[in-house]
Amino acid sequence: MKRLLAVLLIAVPQAVAAQTFSQRGFVEGKGWFYPRDAPNDPVNVVGDLLAREDVFIKPASWIQFAAGADVRANSHDQVDRTWHVDFFDRGRLRPAFTVRRLSATISRGALTLDAGKQFIRWGKTDIVTPTDWFAPRDFLNVIDNEFLPVTGVRGVVRFGENTAEAVWVPRLTPSRVPLPNDRWTVPPSAGLNIVENPAVFPEGGQAGVRFSHIGARAEFSLAYFDGYNHLPNFRIVPPPSLQTVTIVPDYPTLRSYGGDAAIPLPWFTAKAESAYFTTDTPRTDEYVLYVIQLERQIGEWSLMGGYAGEYVTKQVTEVAFAPNRGLTRAIVGRASYTIDINRSMTFETAVRQNGDGTYVKGEYSQASFRHWRTTVNAALIRGEPDDFIGQYRLNSYVGLALRYSF
Amino acid sequence: MNRRRVFLFTIGVIALVCSARAVLSAADDPRQIVGESQKRTNATSQRYEGLLQVFDARGKIVDKQWTFERLGAHGQSKSVLRFTAPAEVKGVALLVYNHPDRASDQWMWTPAIERDRRIALQDRSTRFFGTDFSFEDLEERDVDQYDYVLQGEEAVDGAPCWKIESTPKKTKSSQYSRSIVWIRKDNYAFARVESYIKSNLVRRLNYSKIENVSGFWTGRVMEMSDLTRGSRTRLTLDKLQYNVPLKEEDFTLQAIRRQ
Numbered sequence: 001m002k003r004l005l006a007v008l009l010i011a012v013p014q015a016v017a018a019q020t021f022s023q024r025g026f027v028e029g030k031g032w033f034y035p036r037d038a039p040n041d042p043v044n045v046v047g048d049l050l051a052r053e054d055v056f057i058k059p060a061s062w063i064q065f066a067a068g069a070d071v072r073a074n075s076h077d078q079v080d081r082t083w084h085v086d087f088f089d090r091g092r093l094r095p096a097f098t099v100r101r102l103s104a105t106i107s108r109g110a111l112t113l114d115a116g117k118q119f120i121r122w123g124k125t126d127i128v129t130p131t132d133w134f135a136p137r138d139f140l141n142v143i144d145n146e147f148l149p150v151t152g153v154r155g156v157v158r159f160g161e162n163t164a165e166a167v168w169v170p171r172l173t174p175s176r177v178p179l180p181n182d183r184w185t186v187p188p189s190a191g192l193n194i195v196e197n198p199a200v201f202p203e204g205g206q207a208g209v210r211f212s213h214i215g216a217r218a219e220f221s222l223a224y225f226d227g228y229n230h231l232p233n234f235r236i237v238p239p240p241s242l243q244t245v246t247i248v249p250d251y252p253t254l255r256s257y258g259g260d261a262a263i264p265l266p267w268f269t270a271k272a273e274s275a276y277f278t279t280d281t282p283r284t285d286e287y288v289l290y291v292i293q294l295e296r297q298i299g300e301w302s303l304m305g306g307y308a309g310e311y312v313t314k315q316v317t318e319v320a321f322a323p324n325r326g327l328t329r330a331i332v333g334r335a336s337y338t339i340d341i342n343r344s345m346t347f348e349t350a351v352r353q354n355g356d357g358t359y360v361k362g363e364y365s366q367a368s369f370r371h372w373r374t375t376v377n378a379a380l381i382r383g384e385p386d387d388f389i390g391q392y393r394l395n396s397y398v399g400l401a402l403r404y405s406f
Numbered sequence: 407m408n409r410r411r412v413f414l415f416t417i418g419v420i421a422l423v424c425s426a427r428a429v430l431s432a433a434d435d436p437r438q439i440v441g442e443s444q445k446r447t448n449a450t451s452q453r454y455e456g457l458l459q460v461f462d463a464r465g466k467i468v469d470k471q472w473t474f475e476r477l478g479a480h481g482q483s484k485s486v487l488r489f490t491a492p493a494e495v496k497g498v499a500l501l502v503y504n505h506p507d508r509a510s511d512q513w514m515w516t517p518a519i520e521r522d523r524r525i526a527l528q529d530r531s532t533r534f535f536g537t538d539f540s541f542e543d544l545e546e547r548d549v550d551q552y553d554y555v556l557q558g559e560e561a562v563d564g565a566p567c568w569k570i571e572s573t574p575k576k577t578k579s580s581q582y583s584r585s586i587v588w589i590r591k592d593n594y595a596f597a598r599v600e601s602y603i604k605s606n607l608v609r610r611l612n613y614s615k616i617e618n619v620s621g622f623w624t625g626r627v628m629e630m631s632d633l634t635r636g637s638r639t640r641l642t643l644d645k646l647q648y649n650v651p652l653k654e655e656d657f658t659l660q661a662i663r664r665q
Contacts, residue, residue, distance in 0.1 A: 022490075022496070022497075024493055024496040024497060024517075025493070026493070026494070056664075058664075061653060061656075064664050105664055107655060107660070107661065107664070108655075109655060110655070112660040112661075119520040121519075121520045121521050147519075147520065156660050158658060158660065163659075163660075214511075214659075216508065216511070219524060262524060264524070264526040264527055264528070266528065267528060268526075268528065269524075269526040269528075269529075295526070295529075296528065296529070297526075297528070297529040297531075297532045299532070300532070300533070302529075302532075338533070338536055340462055340536060340637075341460045341462070341468045341535070341536030341537065342468060342536070367492075367494065370469070370492050371492065371493060371494075373494060403494070405492065405493035405494040405496075406493050
């Protein structure tokens with residue numbers, strides 16, 4: 001990685017002189033108001049400030065460099081206040097300053113090679129994406145999460161209507177799970193204190209290959225992944241006491257086989273995605289996740305609805321944070337409406353088939369004065385305490401975001 | 407000698423009559439007129455920077471800018487449209503593969519979620535990014551995908567035009583039941599297109615500032631009116647170039663992910 005940084009630092013200034021340069025960035029202030037108290041978190045109002053800048057430099061038609069950084073502050077101790085530049089996104093807290101993107105893209109003929117810190121998204125479905133193995137997320141707010149980049153190499157070869165893709169990520173980037181003393185971590189019983197010991201990250205890397213076909217009548221992909229799950233199991237460190245439970249996040253191995261397809265039909269587009277998750281880590285579940293969804297645009301409405309399912313082949317996990325599984329056995333849906341060129345509304349829902357958990361998110365967004373966007377959102381969460389969604393029933397919220405893009 | 411003169415005169419008259427008939431039949435044949443119009447725009451590539459101005463029913467204006475690159479012959483070209491302003495949509499890109507025998511394939515890249523999405527056929531009637539252009543309006547109209555009827559002649563902005571009704575063939579999936587196109591008689595450039603759904607006129611596209619750029623007559627300003635909403639979008643082509651060197655590999659899904 002140091003070598004890559006050195007190459008970029010030497011190459012980028014030379015490149016700036018004669019190339020195409022583009023940038024985009026924003027400063028955003030966000031606030032959440034939680035009307036109900038949580039037993040382990042008395043805070044009802046959380047504020048967050050984020051400044052993001054991405055730059056792209058193309059010194060020649062065959063090569064491009066990308067760099068990006070985030071600077072953050074937070075009113076609820078979700079941001080690490082020690083001053084350092086974070087590259088690998090492995091901290092429990094969000095870093096105050098992090099390299100969001102630092103990569104080189106080489107494109108020669110049918111070959112495209114991306115090396116460095118980048119975003120890699122696989123899969124076609126929304127809300128639940130079983131084959132999106134290289135896309136860890138920041139789950140400090142579980143249902144208002146965002147993707148994290150990974151550091152690795154991605155090669156894509158295109159031949160006709162087909163592409164073959166290979167990805168190698170030498171170090172695991174874990175998903176950032178909710179903080180132990182935050183309302184998005186729900187203690188098993190009131191008054192119980194959860195202490196989280198630092199994770200021991202696996203040494204090995206992750207690799208995946210994907211074959212995709214884009215035809216006139218359908219698109220499909222087949223994918224294989226071998227590495228680690230970016231979502232942890234939690235090992236309980238003995239001896240437990242009545243007041244405190246000490247846990248350690250463990251990242252189990254993961255071997256997965258999956259695929260996705262999109263078939264445009266006369267009235268809607270049918271999409272499906274599925275993956276079989278296996279592991280050789282003891283006390284870890286093996287299962288199949290699958291999603292079937294239909295999409296359709298009607299006038300200014302964009303509609304998506306479907307079912308996310310799970311079939312467990314081995315059930316042995318004791319404690320895990322698995323939102324990908326927690327949103328399955330559920331009907332999922334999203335609807336967005338474009339009011340006009342500046343204003344839009346979006347609704348999203350997941351309803352567990354047994355009725356034990358439901359969330360509904362709504363958002364109204366309005367652009368103004370060319371650079372500004374105001375977004376008001378709200379989430380209503382209902383359910384039973386032993387359900388993945390239902391456990392967050394005290395976390396319904398109203399949010400406000402103000403963004404200045406430049 | 408006289409015989410030879412008579413023979414040459416006869417041949418000349420026949421040639422004159424034949425060429426006049428050819429001109430007359432071209433003028434009468436709406437498919438040939440549209441075909442000639444398409445032939446005259448047949449550059450190997452095209453590039454421009456577009457300024458989009460969206461006027462809503464109350465006259466409020468919103469500006470957006472994009473760059474457009476097209477590679478390949480008309481009707482089977484590939485194009486990439488990428489937003490450059492305002493800042494919040496910078497990097498959003500649309501990749502279009504036009505086909506002469508069927509509807510185009512379209513994909514949109516959204517950098518905020520780092521994903522591309524295929525625009526399904528039934529979704530092509532949706533407005534493109536809140537403008538008055540639908541996704542279908544961004545496709546190229548290939549001459550072979552429509553049936554034509556010449557409806558006569560009519561002037562647009564003072565320029566005499568052929569007025570031609572075009573109806574999509576069964577193989578062409580379209581939101582529009584038919585369109586009326588006005589093609590200028592002096593340079594075969596499109597002057598106006600009115601699109602109907604059943605008997606209702608829903609969109610009107612006006613071309614103005616028609617100029618010769620590198621031998622291609624092009625409307626530098628296109629104004630699309632959505633007659634059901636009362637809004638309109640003006641697209642102004644800036645830095646327009648034809649036959650610029652573009653690479654095939656820049657018109658792929660991998661390429662539009664690059665910013």
